[in-house]
Amino acid sequence: MKDLQINQTNLRLAKGDITRCEVDAIVNAANESLLGGGGVDGAIHRAAGPELLAACRLLNGCRTGDAKLTPGFRLKAAHVIHTVGPVWRGGTHGEAELLASCYQKSLELAEANGIRTLAFPAISTGIYGYPLDRATAIAVGTVRTYSENHPQTIITEITFVCFDDATFRAYEQAFEESE
């Protein structure tokens, strides 16, 4: 399994807990309220401390497919990018476009805020039920296209953090198929 180097940006896979990542920003798979939830969202709020919820309250929520920035507070990451993935409803409700938009908007927000290293969870593939192989193909495809279209990007490293083996295998497959 090798990394993908696209222009300035290294795309890599890692196993583990995103709250422990030493990167400039971690991405949170949030819900539209931005007021915390289960899964990775709950883990990020626990690790960042109550200041994160206070910061999120000021943002007035976030639409599905959009992304918003807060500090990382007690996390090693200086920033959290909160994005809201689509709930899977069979695939005919714009889910693919909305999921791609999560990655695209997160990258644009990172770029605009001087973020060089970024870690993504597998957005929508937990509680929101997005089929893993389709979601990882969209994640890798969108990030790859961004890197190809932004040869001067300041983002040098993008890590897909996999919480379980099935997710890791799905990303490995998506990396292979994107080559």
Ligand code: ADP
């Ligand atoms: P969604 O509501 O967008 O589906 P979830 O948090 O339920 O979000 O799941 C998204 C992905 O994040 C799943 O692959 C889940 O296993 C994973 N996940 C849960 N906790 C963590 C964590 N601490 N670090 C990285 N990934 C995590």
